[in-house]
Amino acid sequence: MLETAHADHVFYRSPRKSYPTAVRAEGIMIYDQKGKAYMDGSGGAVVVSIGHGVKQIQQAMLNQASRIAFAHGSQFTSEAAVELARKIVAISPPGLDRVYFLSGGSEAVETAVKMARQYQVDRGMPSKYKVISRWTSYHGNTLGALALSGHTGRRKYHLPLMQHTPHIAPAYCYRCPFGLQPAACMLECADDLEKTILYEGPDSVSAFMAEPVVGATAGALVPRDGYFQRIREICDRYDVLLIVDEVMTGVGRTGKNFAVDHWGVVPDMLVGSKGLASGYTPIYCVATKEAVHTAIKDGNGVFVHGHTYSQNPLSCSIASAVLDHIREHDLVKRCAAMGAYLLKRLQALYRHPIVGDVRGLGLMAGVEFVKNRKTKEPFDPKIKLNALVGSRAFDKGLITYPGGGGADGVRGDHILLAPPFIISEEQIDRLVGILDDAIAEVSAEITR
Ligand code: PLP
Numbered sequence: 509m510l511e512t513a514h515a516d517h518v519f520y521r522s523p524r525k526s527y528p529t530a531v532r533a534e535g536i537m538i539y540d541q542k543g544k545a546y547m548d549g550s551g552g553a554v555v556v557s558i559g560h561g562v563k564q565i566q567q568a569m570l571n572q573a574s575r576i577a578f579a580h581g582s583q584f585t586s587e588a589a590v591e592l593a594r595k596i597v598a599i600s601p602p603g604l605d606r607v608y609f610l611s612g613g614s615e616a617v618e619t620a621v622k623m624a625r626q627y628q629v630d631r632g633m634p635s636k637y638k639v640i641s642r643w644t645s646y647h648g649n650t651l652g653a654l655a656l657s658g659h660t661g662r663r664k665y666h667l668p669l670m671q672h673t674p675h676i677a678p679a680y681c682y683r684c685p686f687g688l689q690p691a692a693c694m695l696e697c698a699d700d701l702e703k704t705i706l707y708e709g710p711d712s713v714s715a716f717m718a719e720p721v722v723g724a725t726a727g728a729l730v731p732r733d734g735y736f737q738r739i740r741e742i743c744d745r746y747d748v749l750l751i752v753d754e755v756m757t758g759v760g761r762t763g764k765n766f767a768v769d770h771w772g773v774v775p776d777m778l779v780g781s782k783g784l785a786s787g788y789t790p791i792y793c794v795a796t797k798e799a800v801h802t803a804i805k806d807g808n809g810v811f812v813h814g815h816t817y818s819q820n821p822l823s824c825s826i827a828s829a830v831l832d833h834i835r836e837h838d839l840v841k842r843c844a845a846m847g848a849y850l851l852k853r854l855q856a857l858y859r860h861p862i863v864g865d866v867r868g869l870g871l872m873a874g875v876e877f878v879k880n881r882k883t884k885e886p887f888d889p890k891i892k893l894n895a896l897v898g899s900r901a902f903d904k905g906l907i908t909y910p911g912g913g914g915a916d917g918v919r920g921d922h923i924l925l926a927p928p929f930i931i932s933e934e935q936i937d938r939l940v941g942i943l944d945d946a947i948a949e950v951s952a953e954i955t956r
Contacts, residue, residue, distance in 0.1 A: 514526065529541040533548075533561055534559075534560050534561040535559045535561065535930060536930065537560070545905055547905060547907065547935065547942070548907050548927060548928060549901075549906050549926075549939050549943075550909035550925055550926050551928055553724070553909055554723055554782055554872065554924065555782040555786065556786050556787045557760060557830075557834070557839070557928055557929050558786045558830055558833050558834060558837075558929065559786075559928040559929075559930040560787075560928070562788075562833060564832075565786075565826060565830060567829075568829030569822070569825075572588060572825035575821075577820070577822040578821065578822065579820075580816070581819045582814065585819075586824065587821075589609065589824045592609075592824040592825075592831070593609075595828060596784075596831075599765040600766065601766065601769065601775065604774075604775075604796060605796075605797065606797075606801040607793050607796075608793060608796070609791060609792070609793050609819040609823075610794070610818055611790045611791060611792065611817040611818065611820075612650075613653075613755040613779070613792050614647070614649055616755065616779045617647045617652075617753060617779055618648075618652045619779075619813060619815075620717070620777050620794045621652060621656070621715070621751075622811075622812075623777065623794060623796060623811065623813070624639065624714045624800075625637055625714055626807075626808065626811060626812060627714075627799075627804060628714050630804050630806070630807025630808055631807065633747075635711045636747075637712065638708055638713045639656060639713075639714055639715045640674045640675070640676060640701065640708070640716045641658060641673065641674075641676075641716070642658050642675055642676050642677070642679075643658035643677060643917070644658050644678035644722060644725050644726050644729070645657055645675075645719055646724040647717065647753055648755075649662070651669055652671070654666060655670040655671050657725075658675050658678070658725065659913050660913060660916075660917025660918050661918055662913075674704055674707075676700040676704050677696075678697065678726070679698070679729065679732065680697075680722075680726065680729050680914075681693075681732060682864070682876065685700075690732075695732065695734055695735055697735070698734075698742065701743075705742065710746040714748070715748060716739065716742075716743055716748055716750055716751065718739070718752060719752070719754075719757065720736065720752055720754060720757050720762075720766075723924060724909070724911050725914055726876075726911070726914030727874025727875065727876055727923065727924045728867050728869065728872050728873050728924060729914075730868065733771065734771075735771075736773040737771055743776075749776040750773075750775045750776050751775060751776065751779065752767075754768070754778055754780040754781050755781055756781075756926075757781070757872065758780035758781030759780065759781050759834065759840075760834055760839060760840035760870075760929065761783055761843065761870055761871060761926065762843075762847070762870035762872055763840065763841075763843050763848075763870030764840065765840060766778060766781075767869065776796065776797050776799075777795065777800065780793055784831075785823065785827040785830050788827075788830060789826040837930075839930070843870050843929040846871055846927075847871040847873070850868070850871060850873055850925065850931075850936050850939075851866070851867075853936055854873055857943070857944060860951055861951070862877050862887075862954075863877060863878075863947065864877060864878030868925075871926055873924070873925045873926070874922050874923070874924055874925070875943075876922045877894065877922065884915075886915040886919035886921065887919070889912060889919055892912070893912075894910035894921035894922060895912075896950045896954075897910060897923055897943075897946055898910030900949055900950055901942055901946040904942045904945060904946060905942065906939060906943060906946070908923045908924065908925060909923070910923050911924060925939070927939065
């Protein structure tokens, strides 16, 4: 990709990079101003689930906008918000009966943290305030969400502005933090939560937050069966709320409505999801148990929090239409089937010595790169291996979501794949083919 700044007034993420202009999108494809087609192999940043350009959603937008686009949540409710909350409750783990709407994932994460805190205060446990999270995790870029995130590289610049919060070891089987092989695993990474709660003092701990399948930091880290069940038990033992961050994994992305459904675990709060509106509008939610809602209703009476665009009717009606579309086209089931096919096809990438691990659940797959497959030594981050593979694939017309820092916060390279659920087997073959070519070319260049 050309390293020249744009002459326009937009403050871009990478001000030195020259971005193509996206002008049109349909299905799993995005087209730029020159007519070049890109396969959306990552749904942007694991956002687009139902595909681009769905007419039913455009119609829902128009219908709602022609009636009412905005009414402030402190002054009105709306049919769209009521309807969407009902649909989210219907697909959520049992008991998550109240839904609070937000317009960003980081905002939703921080909302859950504050909701947990107010719950503790309003039910008479004001000493409980700490939120424990994990290393090798990502919960967002606002200062509170970043403090919970376990990614050294993303935290480094802003560390002086952030509050220190406790982090436990990740459930990262390929690089077990306890140096164990799968046969010897006793879920030490889950027990690390218990140890940390005891060190911190159970009376001070309000909640534990984790992504059921880690996304941006390490590329689709799937925990072992039993991990989240153990986490649930520990949270219950110490009266700590379990908050799952399903911003990437919901709705349907892992082949179930929410990733915790794979293990039958019911959290106290669920933060979701980019896939709630599949990129058609920015809307997220926190779904919580009635007990949390009741404590706040009967305690302070007001949740001391709020954002201007929460529960705006236009976004709610768009998300509602997306959920209808997913249900009507049985897309969660399709995601599970296509995910299994993608994972099978990705095994071919092991022909490249730099591919250390291929993993995933549903249509959320990760490919981790290593300098040495035997020792699992990561590449020097100065090489920017993940960016090299990502931009080579992009030049060839495949969008992926590359990331780094999974191995130790700074080192480690992976590519995250998360195409829309409508992808076909033939398109998956094409996706894997392009990625294979990109890896081959980059491998040849770095070993020259
Ligand atoms: N939580 C998780 C698991 C995420 O992957 C992300 C974003 O990638 C966020 C939270 C933050 O979401 P947003 O970028 O909408 O603030």
